[in-house]
Amino acid sequence: MNKDYSHIPTVTVMVVAHNEEKVILEKLNNVTNLDYPKDKLEILIASDNSTDRTNGIVQNFISENQDVNVRLYQSKERKGKTNAQNEAFRTITSEYIVMTDANSMLAPNAVKELMASFTSADIAYVAGKLAITNQNTSDVSKSEVSYWDGDLFIREIEARMQTITAGNGALYACRTSDYYEFDPIESHDSAMPLYYALQGKRAICNHDAIAYEKAGEVIQDEFNRKVRMNRKILQRIIPDIRLFNVFKYKWFSYFYFGHRTCRYLLWLSHSLLLISSVLLISNSWFFLVASIGQIIFFLLAILRASFDISNKYINMIYYYCVTIVAQWLGVINIVTGKAKPFWEKAESTR
Numbered sequence: 001m002n003k004d005y006s007h008i009p010t011v012t013v014m015v016v017a018h019n020e021e022k023v024i025l026e027k028l029n030n031v032t033n034l035d036y037p038k039d040k041l042e043i044l045i046a047s048d049n050s051t052d053r054t055n056g057i058v059q060n061f062i063s064e065n066q067d068v069n070v071r072l073y074q075s076k077e078r079k080g081k082t083n084a085q086n087e088a089f090r091t092i093t094s095e096y097i098v099m100t101d102a103n104s105m106l107a108p109n110a111v112k113e114l115m116a117s118f119t120s121a122d123i124a125y126v127a128g129k130l131a132i133t134n135q136n137t138s139d140v141s142k143s144e145v146s147y148w149d150g151d152l153f154i155r156e157i158e159a160r161m162q163t164i165t166a167g168n169g170a171l172y173a174c175r176t177s178d179y180y181e182f183d184p185i186e187s188h189d190s191a192m193p194l195y196y197a198l199q200g201k202r203a204i205c206n207h208d209a210i211a212y213e214k215a216g217e218v219i220q221d222e223f224n225r226k227v228r229m230n231r232k233i234l235q236r237i238i239p240d241i242r243l244f245n246v247f248k249y250k251w252f253s254y255f256y257f258g259h260r261t262c263r264y265l266l267w268l269s270h271s272l273l274l275i276s277s278v279l280l281i282s283n284s285w286f287f288l289v290a291s292i293g294q295i296i297f298f299l300l301a302i303l304r305a306s307f308d309i310s311n312k313y314i315n316m317i318y319y320y321c322v323t324i325v326a327q328w329l330g331v332i333n334i335v336t337g338k339a340k341p342f343w344e345k346a347e348s349t350r
Helices: 024-031 054-064 081-089 110-116 139-161 188-198 219-229 233-237 251-264 266-279 285-306 312-335
Strands: 011-017 041-047 070-074 096-101 123-132 171-175 202-213
Touching: 011 024, 011 081, 011 110, 024 041, 024 054, 041 054, 041 081, 054 070, 070 081, 096 110, 096 202, 110 123, 110 171, 110 202, 123 139, 123 188, 139 202, 139 219, 139 251, 139 312, 171 188, 171 202, 188 202, 188 251, 219 312, 233 251, 233 312, 251 266, 266 285, 266 312, 285 312
Parallel strands: 011 041, 011 096, 041 070, 123 202
Antiparallel strands: 096 171, 123 171
16 A cells, blocks of 8 residues: 655544543553654543543643643543544544554554555545454454454455445544544444545555554453444444445445445344245255254354363354344344443453
């Protein structure tokens, strides 16, 4: 990809935090030591109504480090990450915004790499690379790494050909003038690239801009994270009818339906496939084999959930099935009105 390292605009690095007393000091030390001109860098901690020591730690850091440009914005009511971003955004005067999570530690050149990626006016969003640091800690983190490596590969292809279909919350950037205040139930990861694509702009990735983060080490943490990610799953299946205009949106329509819509329909596709196969068993041996194969597949996942089995392939099946169940729960939460814009963080990622 093309890069312009002479592009050094003013930047606000925004960190949204809710009760992050365990990691916020490390994060502050991390972002205040980035390899970027200090006179062009602002650090903004957007506290989503934190009730632990987070605010106090930030205020103490500010008083002890007056040579760095750090400030704290406090939301008066907890409404989730996107709402905190919206509120804090209204106080920003810099040219660009870099978003990063409290538990994501940035490589020293991360901001410089992101800014170098804005080489044309049509590039509105740049996602960095999330590198998982505890991939060998548990079967859960190993499975997440396997999934994430494949996803990063697909994003590289999307970015080269046109525009990516999703980003990641660990590290991404946009122009301040291009920022859009999404509904708090939305997530920038999925909403921003789509929003810009429909405007005829590009969202790309620069995997030389790296954020380091721990994956969930226990399945409950990863399951809860996936349920949270699916809080808008029904709307994301076909989010905008304009996507059917392949002549206008070209590769993005193809990538979205192939990479996103198909993924968002896993919960329904697998259910319909199993039910139809069972109902058609009497018609052909093919449906009998298909039914048995699917039943064995799901039984292996149940077996892994019930017993401590250390097998790479069974773990992948189990992880995949957890994803499907999380989608179902996301759908149920939407239908029952239980979907919410905020969540409890995964402690094993801190």
